[in-house]
Amino acid sequence: MQRTVTYFEKPGPGNSAECLDIAKKAISESGCRHIVIATTCGDTGQLFAEALKDTDINVVAVTHSFGFKEKNTIELRPEARTRIEAAGAIIYTGTMITHSLETALAAKFSGVYPTLLVAQSLRRFGEGLKVCCEMIMMAADAGIIPEDEEVLTVAGTGRGADTVAIIKSAASKRFLDLKVLEILAKPRG
Numbered sequence: 001m002q003r004t005v006t007y008f009e010k011p012g013p014g015n016s017a018e019c020l021d022i023a024k025k026a027i028s029e030s031g032c033r034h035i036v037i038a039t040t041c042g043d044t045g046q047l048f049a050e051a052l053k054d055t056d057i058n059v060v061a062v063t064h065s066f067g068f069k070e071k072n073t074i075e076l077r078p079e080a081r082t083r084i085e086a087a088g089a090i091i092y093t094g095t096m097i098t099h100s101l102e103t104a105l106a107a108k109f110s111g112v113y114p115t116l117l118v119a120q121s122l123r124r125f126g127e128g129l130k131v132c133c134e135m136i137m138m139a140a141d142a143g144i145i146p147e148d149e150e151v152l153t154v155a156g157t158g159r160g161a162d163t164v165a166i167i168k169s170a171a172s173k174r175f176l177d178l179k180v181l182e183i184l185a186k187p188r189g
Contacts, residue, residue, distance in 0.1 A: 005183060005185065005186075006164075007188045008162050009187075011158070011187035011189065012156065012158060013159045014160065015187070016162075020047060020161070022164045022184050023154055023164055024051070026164065030150060030152070030182075032151060034058040034145045034146075035059055035060070035151070035152040036136055036139050036153050037049075037059070037135075037153075037154045037161070038061075038062055039061045039063055039076065039084070040076070041076060042076050042079075042084060043080065044161050045061030046080050046083050047161075048061070048089075048154065049083070052087075053089075058145065059088065059089035059090070060092055060145060061089050062092050063091060064076075092144055094141070097115070098115050100115060102114070103116070122134075125180075125186070127156075127157040127163075128155040128163025129155070131155035132155045133153075133167065135155065136153055136169050137169075137171060137172040137178065146169065147169050147174070147177075148168065149169050150166050150167070150168055153166070162185070163186045163187070164183075164184040164186075165182060165186075166181045167179065168181055
């Protein structure tokens with residue numbers, strides 16, 4: 001099997017449209033029936049949900065958890081939520097796998113904790129790939145995607161999309177079963 005890998009010169013939202021094209025091509029070539037997309041304010045989730053609305057693909061948009069930036073708030077804009085859901089996508093907001101209790105403990109008591117080590121290790125391959133792995137476990141934990149399936153994942157560095165990967169899904173309690181099968185796009189730097 002041969003696939004093309006795209007390396008972006010710079011990370012960020014300027015790569016979102018190309019990531020959408022890469023994802024569409026991967027869907028037709030790989031047979032993936034599920035796509036999980038990171039979305040903060042809703043722009044990336046909306047872009048992908050609307051582009052894939054007339055397909056039989058299970059589109060899942062994963063947001064930051066409530067209180068990620070400020071107490072009792074979510075960054076997802078209400079109008080983006082409406083448009084994502086109108087396109088038939090599922091929006092999932094839940095506890096972020098690598099931003100849980102250990103983050104609070106590390107901030108209060110210092111030290112190194114296993115979840116933070118996992119997050120930092122995954123970041124060696126890029127912020128987007130860390131998020132792809134995290135989101136797929138969150139969606140599997142919620143029962144929105146099945147385990148042990150090849151799932152297309154899309155995330156980015158900060159905002160927008162700059163990373164596309166195919167990952168064999170696993171719930172967080174089976175993290176060691178999660179497999180990054182293909183990296184289709186990522187920033188070089």
